[in-house]
Amino acid sequence: MASLAKTLMIKALTLIIVLIGVLLLLAFIMGATGLSDKMLKSILTVEVQEYKQQLIRQGRDPVAVEKAIEEYMKERAAALGINRSWYERLPQLIYRLLVLDLGTSRTLQSSWGSNKISDIILDRLPNTIILTTTGIIFTALIGIWLGLYIGSNIGSRADRVISVLSAISYALPLWFVGLVLILTLAYGPRILWGVQIFPPGGMVSTPPPEEPLAYFLDVLWHLSLPLIASFIVFFGSWAYGIRNIVFSVSQEDFVNFARAKGLPENLVRRRYILRPSLPPILTSLILSLANSIGVG
Template sequence: MASLAKTLAIKAVTLFLVLLGVLVLLAVLMGATGLSDRILKSILDEQVRAYQQQLIQQRLPLEQVKKAVEEYNKTLAEQLGINQPWYFRMPQMIWRLLTLDLGESRILQSSWGSRKISDLILDRLPNTIILTTTGIVFTALVGIWTGIYIGSKIGSRADRVVSVLSAISYALPLWFMGLVLVFVLAYAPKILWGVQIFPPGGMVSTPPPSESVAYFLDLLWHLALPLLASFIVFFGSWAYTTRNIVFNVSQEDFVNFARAKGVPEGLVRRRYILRPSLPPILTNFVLSLAASISGYIITERVFNWPGMGSLYYAAITALDEPVIFALTYVFTLVYVVARFILEILYVIVDPRIRLA
């Protein structure tokens, strides 16, 4: 038990160093290249110009305007930290992030007008969970069940069909399949027959339904195409990967030995095949869930879905430095936590790790 606790502690420290390393690399990338200074300088110039224009519209004397603008420029520069070198600013930002103080956006705001980055995330994260996480859970569960089934029927018709589907799905980007479905099931029926089978994008209709049941049904209607695209692209890979894992375990010596001893096939499958197959399947599932939190930038743009991917894209295009840092930190933190949870789950599902 002491050895297990020590192993988990070492894993936790290692993963924390990974998290810290990602933040330091991002800080060096933005600071050493001068990108951070250029972003702050553009923000400073824009706000100073806006303030100067506001004073001019008030018809104040020119000298008073000039003095007020200089004072505002000095105060704002101190607030933004532009007078400090980047290697003084960045450690402060990293420390704030490590203490879960995500700070405020300089440009972006939530749907209710807040500039707090935590509010920006709370505004977009549920949308991403509805779109990507739901799609991954549904597709993974169906794909894993199919892979387990065909893993014991290698060479069958079902196995050949899944193998072909897997090869096709590997070559299909999710965003491309999304575009195809939008054209075939949204635009084409509308153009040819004047029938709107599925909406081309968005989360809900405009204006959204006022009743909760109608709103939920409208959300499902808009969710249909993204989920279908996700299922088509990812089902084959989930099924084929699981099939290979199950098949490889079923060829191990301990499985053949159990069968030679006369252990019932159902027990062999549950105890000697499925349980040793769980760690790699669990790894794929948990890490896919963690990755889904960051959203899919291009796919969300295709379906006009306001999720975390769209937020990250907006932060990059707007050069909103605090949001870029905070989102990178949150995405890495989710990955680190997922990896640590996996280490604990390995101990639970695989007795070989406990014995080791």
């Protein structure tokens, strides 16, 4: 637990330092180069279009519309503070970051109707945690089991096959595997046979089931494709890593001494190989869960 807490603290501090560095860099770049009219119009695209349509409905002529849009962009730039120098904007950016004022979205909303970025992130956070933790645990359990098996059977056919599959799976991009699974297992059966084997997205059906057990099974159904994709991509690193740990332990003198005493091979594997291998395996699992905060 101490290593997990230390890793979480390091992740949190790293995240804060990186965010402040990015804000400083952005503030400096924007302050040094300034905002052109084209860049400002790109930032305010939706607002400008809505304001332009409003002016057209009022019967304004094109020249007056363009002048009004220029004045509107200047007013919005002053209101947003993006026309200030970088050293004037930086304290405001850091303050807004500390109070979780990340701005608003004009296209996304939280489940309770808020368009604040912080509320949208908070709304997605539970599903993100569920997806990352279940994916890591599911993949790790199967990968650990395969690693223990091939680590105890070095040089066997299973060892060679799983080692090759591990190398192939490690080279596959997660986004590519996810797209292939969605096309073949979600959309494919529905288009060809009218059967929905796996849902292409979402966390729960609409409307969600009312019974607790049905709701739980529905969530598992929606997690199935992400779990399969996570397993295909990451099981290889787990299997090969655990294989090397088990093989290293199996070469220790106390293991050879246990075999020399004539103990059954199953007992040797369980008591003299598996037990000493558990601490690094559990450490890897805990660190993977902690690392999911930074990449999940």
